[in-house]
Amino acid sequence: MVYNILELYSGIGGMHCAWTESGLPGQIITAVDVNTVANEVYKHNFPDINLICxxxxxxxxxxxxxLDVNVILMSPPCQxxxxxxxxxxxxxxxxxxxxxxxxxxxxxxxxxxILMENVKGFENSTVRNQFVEKLKQCNFIFQExxxxxxxxxxxxxxLRYYCIAQKNNSSWNFKRKDDIMLSLPKDYEEPYSINSILETDVPEKYLVPQKLLKRANIFDICHRDSRRSCCFTKAYSHYIEGAGSFYTDASPATIKETIEKAxxxxxxxxxxxxxxxxxxxxxxxxxxxxxxxxxxKTYxxxxxVTTKQCYSISM
Known part of the structure; x- marks a missing residue:
């Protein structure tokens, strides 16, 4: 089967990249978003897609x-x-x-x-209830x-909420549950180290300003061997608390020693x-x-697009 896709709330094309990575046959017929900066980035990476602002x-x-599409991919506003x-x-x-x-x-x-993604918290919302009730009404089977x-x-x-839904009665390739599933029906290896995603010769403009270091006690600090990082938000580089992790080339031992001294x-x-x-x-x-x-990596x-805009539209 060939999938013709409508990508709603297309942003900078996260769903587009995910579909390509999946290897499933199909094509994005049209993408739609109202954010002009995000659209500029989307068009930069996918110039041949019909993008509607x-x-x-x-x-x-x-x-x-x-549009003659049979698939909708979407990430509605999470705020x-x-x-x-x-x-x-x-x-x-x-x-x-x-x-x-x-x-x-x-x-x-x-x-x-339909594939829909949103923030944790959506699963307890009135909007979620309306969404799944409408899926049932339209004879979709779904898994959250x-x-x-x-x-x-x-x-x-x-942590994010996902819902996949299909309108026919063909079986899933895993055992469906009425409850929200908290893991995929497949085991994965432990997270790779952050070292593999680091850029070289990072400009000094990315150093945390001295005036913000006075609050370093609440920083989440990563090093090149870290296998975790905190959730990044649109406020990254603008706010400190809960906005994302920071990086240092220092070793874990040096980090510990420095923090103890501070x-x-x-x-x-x-x-x-x-x-x-x-x-x-x-x-x-x-x-x-x-x-x-x-x-x-090709993205x-x-x-x-300014650095601040890059952070804002990427989260």
Missing amino acids: RNIQSLTSKEIEK PFSRNGKYLDNNDPRANSFLYLIGILPELHNIEY FLLCPMSIGVPNSR NSYELGNDEFIHTISELKLRYFTPKEVLALMTFP SLPKT
């Missing part, structure tokens, strides 16, 4: 039917369901476009397969997952900052963050 709520069911987004659920305006799609799903007669990249050998902690001083004073600065902590570069999210970011 539109609010998804402006797409009618007739327009989607005319309505996240802690940082105040968990407003269906009362958040950013959920409106997905609620619109749920509403027109019965009119999308050609759609046979909560999965972390660490569980499939990727050194990044980024902690002998008053938190945040000049001696503390001077000691921590010896680690030469830096941010992961946008390219390294993309690698931790398993974007292919690139146009020079017209």
Whole structure:
């Protein structure tokens, strides 16, 4: 079977890359996103794809039917369901476009397969309940997952919700469960080391500013042999707490010794900052963050996009 795909909330093409990596036959017929910067990056990497810059709520069911697609890949806005987004659920305006799609799903007669990704927290939302009820109404069978990249050998902690759905009655290649599955029906090797994704000759602009080192006690610090890193968010390089990990070339022993020495001083004073600065902590570069999210090595970011924009659209 050949899959003709509509990629909604296409962003910078994460779903596109994932589909290509899967090896499944098929093609992205149309991608849709309203973010102009993300679209610039998408077009830079996939120049031949029909990319539409539109609010998804402006797409009618007739327009989607005319595209002759049978698969939808989508990552709707996660802010309505996240802690940082105040968990407003269906009362958040950013959920409106997905609620619109749920509403027109019965009119999308050609759609046979759906893959939807969102943040942990979505599984407890009113919007999730509406989504799965509509899937049932439209005779889809589906399976929900909560999965972390660490569980499939990727050194990044980024727990996410996934739902796969199909409209025919063919069997899954694994035993389906009514409950949300917390692992894939396959064992993977332990995460590889971060060393494999590091860039060389990283510019000094990525060093953590001295003024921020006074809060180094809350930093999550990685080294080249680390097999884990924290979840990166859009706030990376703008905020410190909960936004992502930092990197140092120092060895684990040196990191431990330096932190112990820094902690002998008053938190945040000049001696503390001077000691921590010896680690030469830096941010992961946008390219390294993309690698931790398993974007292919061939993927690139146009020079017209700023570093701040790169972080923002990559998360």
